[in-house]
Amino acid sequence: MHERIDFDSWQDLACRNPEAFEAKRRDLVNAVIEQVPESRQHRLRCLQWRIEKVCATSSNPISASLRLSRMMWESIDRQQALIYHLAHAREPKIQGYKPLQAAILRFPRKDAE
Numbered sequence: 883m884h885e886r887i888d889f890d891s892w893q894d895l896a897c898r899n900p901e902a903f904e905a906k907r908r909d910l911v912n913a914v915i916e917q918v919p920e921s922r923q924h925r926l927r928c929l930q931w932r933i934e935k936v937c938a939t940s941s942n943p944i945s946a947s948l949r950l951s952r953m954m955w956e957s958i959d960r961q962q963a964l965i966y967h968l969a970h971a972r973e974p975k976i977q978g979y980k981p982l983q984a985a986i987l988r989f990p991r992k993d994a995e
Contacts, residue, residue: 892906911930915927915930932953933950936949936950936953937950
C-alpha cells in the first residue's frame with residue numbers, strides 16, 4: 883500500500899472508464915481500511931459509507947466537497963470540545979475561568995397590551 887497514486891493515470895481512467903475507476907477507488911479504500919487495526923475497521927467502514935452517501939446525494943462534485951469539508955470540521959469541533967471538557971473536568975476552577983452567566987430579561991407579550 884505504499885504505492886504512490888498517479889493523478890494523471892487516475893484521471894485518465896475516470897474519463898475513459900468511470901466504472902473501472904470506481905471499482906479501483908473502492909478497492910484502494912478497502913485496502914487502506916484493511917491495514918488499520920481490526921478494532922477500528924468498523925468505524926472506518928461506517929465513515930466511508932457516510933462519505934459515499936454524501937457524494938451520491940450531492941448535486942455535483944463541488945457540493946459534495948463542501949458537504950464533506952463541513953462534516954470534517956464539525957467532527958474536529960466536537961473532538962476539541964470533548965478534549966477541553968475532559969481536560970477540565972477535574973479542575974473546574976481554572977485560573978481566570980468564569981462560568982457563563984446571563985441575566986434573563988422579561989419582555990411584555992404583544993397580546994397582553
